[in-house]
Amino acid sequence: MSVGTEWLVDAEGCSSEALRNIATVRAVCEEVVACLGLSVVGQPLWHQFPPPGGVTGLYLLTESHLACHTYPERGTATFNLYCCRPRPAFAWDERLRESLGATRVSVRLVDRGSAAESEHATFESMFSESATAQEVTSL
């Protein structure tokens, strides 16, 4: 039985400067929260690691959670958005290009809680969803 949907978003070719700027990365997460009408519980956790200066952000949501990690040395940022209630889609591709300078954005959807009942069906459905991911990925 499904208990939620998770978006796995990987953005590559990003500006290293943007990825080590905690305010910039935080603004992206705050925009996701605002655009999708998510409810943050308590204070989000933010941490900047020593050089090359990647940052991590974690939001505990009424809807589940939002997590972000950046890797300035690789020009990559990853996001997890896990929602146990239906939410509209966020314009990940467009917004991560604008805010972080991403040149490639991959969006994968994963159904949570139902994999054990029908593993094969779940992976088949992920295959069909990968076509959608490819559509939003510009090489």
Place this chain on the structure above:
Amino acid sequence: MSVGTEWLVDAEGCSSEALRNIATVRAVCEEVVACLGLSVVGQPLWHQFPPPGGVTGLYLLTESHLACHTYPERGTATFNLYCCRPRPAFAWDERLRESLGATRVSVRLVDRGSAAESEHATFESMFSESATAQEVTSL
């Protein structure tokens, strides 16, 4: 370019009582952290929602993050363990059966940061990994 590996773990058929006991769920997460030698940054975020009383836990790790959500009304718990450094495998199936009374445990591995470069290859590799997931899933 891969920046890490994420384990998506879904446990079903769990004890509702265990899933709403924040101490029990927290003990599972602390065991994962201890067994894999993970390093927690700051204090983890824990929250219990109103009845049916699901709990959420988020750990910011040097290695990335660990997240847990429980759904007592559905007997389901989900875990995300995202590691940007190689880690040994945790005995999710055995431990979640013992600690939460799970009757089905699904473990899926997802490569992060490389999907946009080779979406098809990533999904093919997930398919082969799904065989492993099926092996640990007891129906």
